[in-house]
Amino acid sequence: MINKQTYMERQLEGVRMEDSIRPSSLSDHFLANNQFSAGMLDLYTESEKSSLGFTELLGLQDFAPSIFDIFQVSAPSTVPLPPTQTSAVSESPEGFNQPATPNSSSISSASSGAHNDEQSRPAEEDEEQQKVKKRLKAKKTSQKRQKEPRFAFMTKSEVDHLEDGYRWRKYGQKAVKNSPFPRSYYRCTNAACNVKKRVERCYNDPSIVVTTYEGKHTHLSPVMPPRPDSSVLPPTGAFDPAAVQVPRQNSQFSNLPPLNCGYFSYMNPGGVSVNERRFYFPAAPPLLGDHGLLQDVLPSLTKNEG
DNA sequence: CGTATTTGACCGGCGC
DNA sequence: GCGCCGGTCAAATACG
Secondary structure, three states, rough: OOOHHHHHHHHHOOOHHHOOOOHHHHHHHHHHHHHOOOOEEEOHHHHHHHHOHHHHHHOOOOOOOOOHHHHOOEEEEEEEOOOOHHHHHHHOHHHHHHOOOHHHHHHHOOOOHHHOOOOOOOOOHHHHHHHHHHHHHHHHHHHHHHOOEEEEEEEOOOOOOOOOOOEEEEEEEEOOOOOEEEEEEEEEEEOOOOEEEEEOOOOOOOOEEEEEEOOOOOOOOOOOOOOOOOOOOOOOOOOOOHHHOOOOHHHHHOOHHHHOOOOEEEEOOOOOEEEEEEEOEEEEOOOOOOOHHHHHHHHHHHHHOO
């Protein structure tokens, strides 16, 4: 089976999204009329993406849950996920239910017989080997989790790390090829939750932040006490439901499931209330042409371009 | 002092 | 086989 990311990258070779895909009228309109706009990318399978036209990529809907609700409802028990996506979830249960680096792994790696056979080696070298093996094991387990469903959001924002109601711990940052902006890696601070997210900026438009969520939260937002009347927006003080602008819906979008679109508002670190509109792009974002994260999640749209 | 972030090193996958 | 790249780890550092 072809590695998903690699396949996506291949599909994007030689493609200039800003030239061939950019929905000038729509995206420009959104960007021009909103301080913040966003696109949401749902990492569906190839067949599912190919069945959607560009207008559907925008996925404007009247009723749009927040991204948190999206994650919540995307649980198999609530919303019928695409078959492959659902299977991906079931294929990697450890990704949701187990810590990224369970203690057991380090124990087992430390007890490897190879080390016992090399007691003659210096102690520090032995420690290093244990470290290496420990890391090796963590790598393997983490790679298995790549099949978790992912959702990517395009957000026009000044801040890289958008407040989304959950607490995240940054565990890495990497320079992205063909992009001057680094990609940051975050993991949910909840020990029992293995949700990860990656944040990077579009090199074409530095004002656009691409956030990719991987996995589903197994817990409620730690900073959002439940509110009885906030079924749509995250019940957090950081979010202002009154500031939400609901995108007008076109009939052509109506065939999209509600979870495909989300939006919310939030207070940025500077205390300025910010309206964010989340536009759903099942296949591709209209504005991004970078060779970074988005290319990992947008294979089909570029497939026909070239 | 506890927690979060930074950052260099490391590994596996993949293309050539 | 080698090099590139994405993703992760973990020690060092920063911060409240």
